[in-house]
Amino acid sequence: MTPEVGEAVATAFHQEWGQIVATLIRITGDWDLAEESAQDAFALALQRWPRDGVPRKPGAWLTTTARNRAVDRMRRVAVGAAKMREVAMSSFPDEPGGEVVVSGVRDDRLRLIFTCCHPALALEAQVALTLRTLAGLTTAEIGRAFLVPEQTMSKRLVRAKSKIRNAGIPYRVPPAHLLPERTTAVLGVLYLLFNEGYAATTGADLVRQGLGAEAIRLSRVLVRLMPDEPEAAGLLALMLLHDARRATRVDDAGDLVTLEHQDRARWDGGEIAEGLALLDAALRRGSPGPYQVQAAIAACHATATVAADTDWAEIAVLYGELARLMPSPVVELNRAVAVAMAGGPAEGLVLVEALVASGKLGGYHLLPATRADLLRRLGRTDEAAAAYREALELVAGDAERRYLARRLAETTAPA
Amino acid sequence: MKYVLMICGEESDAPIPPQDDAIPECVAWAEEMRRRGVLRDVIGMRASGDATTVRVRGHEVLLTDGPFAETKDQIGGFGVIECADLDEAVDVASRHPMARFGMIEVRPVWEG
Numbered sequence: 154m155t156p157e158v159g160e161a162v163a164t165a166f167h168q169e170w171g172q173i174v175a176t177l178i179r180i181t182g183d184w185d186l187a188e189e190s191a192q193d194a195f196a197l198a199l200q201r202w203p204r205d206g207v208p209r210k211p212g213a214w215l216t217t218t219a220r221n222r223a224v225d226r227m228r229r230v231a232v233g234a235a236k237m238r239e240v241a242m243s244s245f246p247d248e249p250g251g252e253v254v255v256s257g258v259r260d261d262r263l264r265l266i267f268t269c270c271h272p273a274l275a276l277e278a279q280v281a282l283t284l285r286t287l288a289g290l291t292t293a294e295i296g297r298a299f300l301v302p303e304q305t306m307s308k309r310l311v312r313a314k315s316k317i318r319n320a321g322i323p324y325r326v327p328p329a330h331l332l333p334e335r336t337t338a339v340l341g342v343l344y345l346l347f348n349e350g351y352a353a354t355t356g357a358d359l360v361r362q363g364l365g366a367e368a369i370r371l372s373r374v375l376v377r378l379m380p381d382e383p384e385a386a387g388l389l390a391l392m393l394l395h396d397a398r399r400a401t402r403v404d405d406a407g408d409l410v411t412l413e414h415q416d417r418a419r420w421d422g423g424e425i426a427e428g429l430a431l432l433d434a435a436l437r438r439g440s441p442g443p444y445q446v447q448a449a450i451a452a453c454h455a456t457a458t459v460a461a462d463t464d465w466a467e468i469a470v471l472y473g474e475l476a477r478l479m480p481s482p483v484v485e486l487n488r489a490v491a492v493a494m495a496g497g498p499a500e501g502l503v504l505v506e507a508l509v510a511s512g513k514l515g516g517y518h519l520l521p522a523t524r525a526d527l528l529r530r531l532g533r534t535d536e537a538a539a540a541y542r543e544a545l546e547l548v549a550g551d552a553e554r555r556y557l558a559r560r561l562a563e564t565t566a567p568a
Numbered sequence: 569m570k571y572v573l574m575i576c577g578e579e580s581d582a583p584i585p586p587q588d589d590a591i592p593e594c595v596a597w598a599e600e601m602r603r604r605g606v607l608r609d610v611i612g613m614r615a616s617g618d619a620t621t622v623r624v625r626g627h628e629v630l631l632t633d634g635p636f637a638e639t640k641d642q643i644g645g646f647g648v649i650e651c652a653d654l655d656e657a658v659d660v661a662s663r664h665p666m667a668r669f670g671m672i673e674v675r676p677v678w679e680g
Contacts, residue, residue, distance in 0.1 A: 323653035
């Protein structure tokens with residue numbers, strides 16, 4: 154096989170897998186059959202395309218092939234003749250008479266997204282189903298990404314699919330009165346996926362890093378399918394603005410590089426420009442939500458050419474807005490950091506001490522770590538050292554542990 | 569699809585009446601759901617203190633005083649509904665008054 158054909162199959166896989174599975178689920182009502190038939194279609198593409206050439210419309214070729222395989226498989230297990238005829242007769246765009254179902258096909262992927270992220274499924278099942286059926290990751294890959302054995306992941310997927318079938322979870326885009334909360338659930342799953350990928354920093358975590366790319370890909374699909382949902386665009390903008398900094402977050406030794414010290418010349422300008430444009434268009438709709446506000450905060454960082462130019466006053470205001478939309482002690486902590494940057498460490502420390510007093514973030518290492526940082530900047534080194542030690546006791550990640558240890562050593566070193 | 573609603577709550581906080589028509593809100597719910605054509609049946613039960621649990625081991629019939637599981641929340645009633653899908657069943661369950669004080673388990677019925 155020539156590299157071009159291999160690449161064409163890989164591209165088609167990324168672009169079409171979710172669509173093909175989604176359409177086959179709609180016409181057969183069988184999730185396993187849909188996945189197996191889609192797999193068959195790609196296997197056949199690998200045989201045929203090198204010989205016959207890449208079809209003009211790879212997606213249509215694959216969908217038709219998958220449908221035919223589904224009919225074959227149903228024939229083998231002797232499914233009712235009526236259902237089989239129905240599947241065989243279903244047509245797609247790019248086929249004669251296919252125009253009538255165009256809108257149905259376009260909505261299939263949206264149906265699949267909403268069904269995978271149905272709140273009657275456990276969150277971990279929602280995530281796994283999304284990666285398997287929409288993104289086409291194998292069970293083994295998903296297991297590796299979430300550090301569970303393949304068998305465990307396989308059971309999780311089987312259980313989720315049987316619940317969809319047995320409990321009657323509908324395969325549809327929710328009606329208007331359910332749409333806002335169900336959209337929030339979908340965005341939550343995609344954001345979780347992105348964060349799983351973003352948190353992975355070392356080379357050994359390559360599979361997990363791939364989750365970030367999948368999250369961005371799926372969010373792009375969602376933004377295309379829900380152009381009137383500003384929070385979907387806000388989420389994609391947020392992901393892009395963070396992803397733009399990915400390469401600079403860790404140094405060659407695998408140590409965490411804070412925003413302040415990152416090499417801004419190496420930030421991905423293309424991703425930043427796309428993120429900013431998406432965010433602008435979303436904000437113009439005048440219906441801000443948590444993702445748009447978080448993207449706006451990320452945009453403040455992304456547009457500062459040097460760290461000193463960062464508009465911390467604006468960021469502090471945005472965190473205040475975020476705390477209003479989505480009250481959380483973690484947001485309060487971030488607001489305290491922004492206030493400290495804008496108005497000085499003493500001002501931020503007041504907010505941090507209030508959080509400590511509230512006891513709301515007990516056990517969260519970033520609370521003492523932030524307090525330590527502010528105390529250090531105020532020259533209160535003994536208190537700072539004690540707070541760094543407290544943070545070190547709570548931290549889990551290696552890179553962050555090394556960062557805190559370094560800070561502690563600097564604070565306690567004789568001047 | 570048919571679903572069973574298991575209506576649960578703390579017995580001390582919300583005593584389950586001997587009959588479902590003792591609580592006006594439950595009655596109103598049942599009437600509304602009958603009107604919607606989804607409610608097939610509904611029953612309320614006496615408190616779990618009146619329950620007897622039966623087991624057969626070998627040839628022996630073993631009886632225990634009380635419910636099969638001594639939990640804070642107990643099932644106080646059952647409803648049987650027929651709905652298009654889980655979303656509709658969840659909507660029906662969420663309108664039951666006990667959803668606000670206790671909880672309702674929605675379980676699909678085995679239909680072969």
